[in-house]
Amino acid sequence: MVKTVTLRDAWSGEADCRNCSLRTSVLFAGLQERDFERIHDPIDQFTLKPGHALYHAGDTGEFMFTVRSGACKLIQYLPDGSQRIVRLVRTSDVLGLEAILGDCYQHEAVALQVTEVCRFPARMVRDLGTENPTLHRELMARWQRALSEADAWLTQLSTGSARQRVARLLLRLVREGAPDECHLFGREDLGAMLGVTTETTSRTIAEFKRRRLLVETKPNLFVLDLPNLRRIAEE
Amino acid sequence: MVKTVTLRDAWSGEADCRNCSLRTSVLFAGLQERDFERIHDPIDQFTLKPGHALYHAGDTGEFMFTVRSGACKLIQYLPDGSQRIVRLVRTSDVLGLEAILGDCYQHEAVALQVTEVCRFPARMVRDLGTENPTLHRELMARWQRALSEADAWLTQLSTGSARQRVARLLLRLVREGAPDECHLFGREDLGAMLGVTTETTSRTIAEFKRRRLLVETKPNLFVLDLPNLRRIAEE
DNA sequence: CGACCCGTTGAGAGGCTTCAACGCAGGTGG
DNA sequence: CCACCTGCGTTGAAGCCTCTCAACGGGTCG
Numbered sequence A, B: 001m002v003k004t005v006t007l008r009d010a011w012s013g014e015a016d017c018r019n020c021s022l023r024t025s026v027l028f029a030g031l032q033e034r035d036f037e038r039i040h041d042p043i044d045q046f047t048l049k050p051g052h053a054l055y056h057a058g059d060t061g062e063f064m065f066t067v068r069s070g071a072c073k074l075i076q077y078l079p080d081g082s083q084r085i086v087r088l089v090r091t092s093d094v095l096g097l098e099a100i101l102g103d104c105y106q107h108e109a110v111a112l113q114v115t116e117v118c119r120f121p122a123r124m125v126r127d128l129g130t131e132n133p134t135l136h137r138e139l140m141a142r143w144q145r146a147l148s149e150a151d152a153w154l155t156q157l158s159t160g161s162a163r164q165r166v167a168r169l170l171l172r173l174v175r176e177g178a179p180d181e182c183h184l185f186g187r188e189d190l191g192a193m194l195g196v197t198t199e200t201t202s203r204t205i206a207e208f209k210r211r212r213l214l215v216e217t218k219p220n221l222f223v224l225d226l227p228n229l230r231r232i233a234e235e
Numbered sequence C: 001c002g003a004c005c006c007g008t009t010g011a012g013a014g015g016c017t018t019c020a021a022c023g024c025a026g027g028t029g030g
Numbered sequence D: 001c002c003a004c005c006t007g008c009g010t011t012g013a014a015g016c017c018t019c020t021c022a023a024c025g026g027g028t029c030g
Helices: A097-101 A122-131 A133-157 A162-173 A187-194 A198-210 A226-234 B097-101 B122-131 B133-157 B162-173 B187-194 B198-210 B226-234
Strands: A011-014 A044-048 A053-055 A063-069 A071-077 A083-090 A108-111 A115-121 A181-183 A214-218 A221-224 B011-014 B044-048 B053-055 B063-069 B071-077 B083-090 B108-111 B115-121 B181-183 B214-218 B221-224
Touching: A063 A097, A063 A122, A071 A115, A071 A187, A071 B133, A083 A133, A083 A187, A083 B133, A097 A122, A097 A133, A097 B133, A115 A122, A122 A133, A122 B133, A133 A162, A133 A187, A133 B071, A133 B083, A133 B097, A133 B122, A133 B133, A162 A181, A162 A187, A162 A198, A162 A221, A162 A226, A187 A198, A198 A214, B063 B097, B063 B122, B071 B115, B071 B187, B083 B133, B083 B187, B097 B122, B097 B133, B115 B122, B122 B133, B133 B162, B133 B187, B162 B181, B162 B187, B162 B198, B162 B221, B162 B226, B187 B198, B198 B214
Parallel strands: none
Antiparallel strands: A011 A044, A044 A115, A053 A108, A063 A115, A071 A083, A071 A108, A181 A221, A214 A221, B011 B044, B044 B115, B053 B108, B063 B115, B071 B083, B071 B108, B181 B221, B214 B221
């Protein structure tokens, strides 16, 4: 299911951070011109196909990544072999923070869609971070955000009935810009995010569709009935 | 249930960080003498009784805390009013990391046992951290540890049958020094950690006791049958 | 002694899982 | 070009697990 791909195959060019279109929202937002001059290692861009892994749990973490577009799931495996998705990483999020500490990756990172990422050496961030207070702060903020996300997954997506969980997940998947639209992933992945089976997920979503809480406009693109979904999520 | 206590009532003295018995394992492990000279604000110690809150979600986070002994639960509430325990904080752990960023507290922190904490201003850590690479690194490591804990709670304690969850929680509660002993909390708290009801938790633990997987030596102190509990946890 | 909290246990209902089957789409190969 | 296969979403039926509501006993504290 998960294809192990050499990143060589996915290479799509060298990044130009100074002129990055995400420059304001990205980890390096606070860097000045003199900081960029200190970046000597090349920063590469990659394009991942759905199902392809960016890294595996236990790999030595030499690199960190910024997601430019698309989405990745962070997976942890249970002793019995089943998997649980512990977080989603989307545009402008950072992958592999643990590499700064020299830890190995804690999850398997797998693309859910076509996903573009920038890769940079963790050592570079470590060095810049000790001298640049803005980056230092930004790093802590990223960790805190990841932690808040983790807590939210526990309280919102792993608590309550399957119907509530699905509703809460749908509401979390909408993005600014299209506040009532939502792109859905495969039922198996949704189930692994919610801690329920594929069948239960499918049944619940099918029921939502029948009740017009979800309307499929294009394949896998849904318009949400926000008020009623919120009601279900909270009841 | 949760008593809101002014910390004034729980004050138990001023800390002497230089001679702290936890000095080597605590956030300030890397501080040098010259760093301590820069600490002018007093660092107070408090002793909390079970059920008493250290801070509430949404409070402005001015302080951080180190747990010297005991244990606190970090609670988040769901829209319907039910609560979920998202993490435990125990000896030498840090509470309120988010305060460094100026965020308000994300959880309600409530003592599960008699708990001693040291309180220090977040601003102090922020200032020391920007100039002290060791502390800087230690802070990131603390965040990473919290994140790993959060992921583990999701995959181990919120996945699988109630029997598996209880077994995994028991195995997580043993501490170095007494590798097969474990102090249990109230059934309601255990349930809130596992995402199951009080009754299910009670039934499961009672069943474990009947099957001799748990033997109560003192009130609420249990000796564990590690091999068999591991088997249940992983099956 | 009575009130209360907490852990335990029972009975019934409901929800989720499990196992199985089916249809549909896309891709492959004859 | 079409038959075939495979992956995925859906649906059904049965069984099990967990929740819900309720009751009971032991302990503590006023």
